[in-house]
Amino acid sequence: MIPAVAAVVVTYNSERDIDGLLDSVPAAMGGLDHSLVVVDNGSTDGTLDVLGARTDCIVVRSTNVGYAAGINRAVAAAGEARSILILNPDATLDPGSVPAMLAVLERPGVGIVAPRVREADGRLSPTIRRRPTLARVGGLSFTGLDAFSERVEDPDEYLVEHDVDWAVGAILLVDRQCYAALGGLDESFFLYSEETDFCLRARDAGWSTRYTPDAGAVHVGGGSGESSLTHTMKILNRVRVYRRRTGPLRGGLYFGLSVAIELRRALLGTHDSWPTVRALLRPSARPRQLGLRRRLVPR
Known part of the structure; x- marks a missing residue:
């Protein structure tokens, strides 16, 4: 029997966060058959020791080939599944969140589903994005004007399910056929914008990215450091x-x-x-x- 979900994670110096994510997966799956693969991109902290102490995931050791390539390797190691759950190591999933996302993914034409994401303190994390344009290059979200803001700030937009241009890639559920049709994530990006490119290419190919408030998660952000x-x-x-x-x-x-x-x-x-x-x-x-x-x- 083909599992419903292959959950895939890429770690890089994620010692502080990865246990929290992996501990949240069983309740998030709500009984769905699933596989869980973690690709470690050459961590130099204690990430591999943490992963080595667990029995609930397949661990693939890698050099730092980049985030997109790490996800693609994890998908390959996960084997067959009807959908792919892409997770950042500094995220945690709410109980029952994956079946809620899967119900949306099974609607005609939907290729990618993004949940409602919260910050660590419970505040809404604005993860919905508009397509890039010349007017939006400056990231002027403070203006409140759609024409100048790539990030969707209006809280009302996060109350209802709807199609979006793209969404932050910390937690995304992807249809396996959509993933295969696009050839996975574009590894040339190495880090950042791979989810932008993927969602926009999916739309070009006839697959929509759908936001749902019915599934929840927390994303801390910056878990591998920013510089x-x-x-x-x-x-x-x-x-x-x-x-x-x-x-x-x-x-x-x-x-x-x-x-x-x-x-x-x-x-x-x-x-x-x-x-x-x-x-x-x-x-x-x-x-x-x-x-x-x-x-x-x-x-």
Whole structure:
């Protein structure tokens, strides 16, 4: 019998968080047949010791091949399942959340389901996103205007089930046929924007991303650490998603606006933005993992 769900996790120095996630899985599954695979991307803390003490998951040791590649490896190791539950190690699932998500996934045309996510203190975590545009490059969510904000802030939007452009990838349930049709996550992103790209490609192929308030989870965020390197990856990958989808002219405009925005942030005291400005303007200064050192505008 094919399991209903393959739950997949990628860890990287996740010693503090991974037990909490894995402990939440049985109740979250609500009796569904499932497999659970954790790919460790070369942790140097005690993550592997924590995982080695457990008997409820398959552990795959890996070098740091990136988040997208780690998820793809975990899916391959999980074997057959009707759906794939992508989880960040610093998330925890509410009891019964997976059957609630699966009920939505089984509706015609739905390829990806995102639950209602809370911060550690119980506040709503705004995880729904609008598609990237030139007007939204600055992340001006404080304006409250849809035209300038990629992040959906309106609490009312989180009260009802509806289709969205994309959602943060900390907890996503994906139809196995959708995942296979898209060839999994795009490993060229290494870290960040892989879920943006995946949801938008799914929509291009006729699969919707659906948000449901009927399934809940908590996501702490930043469990593997944040730095100027990860900020640089985030901005470069945002440019690359837009460039791939719109072509060289609009991609070039998005790139130029990204440079201006990061320079402004740096001048206003955001120290992580200085390395990002250098990496945007000097391809040779970009993180080698992204493979973006051959041309000015990332693609």
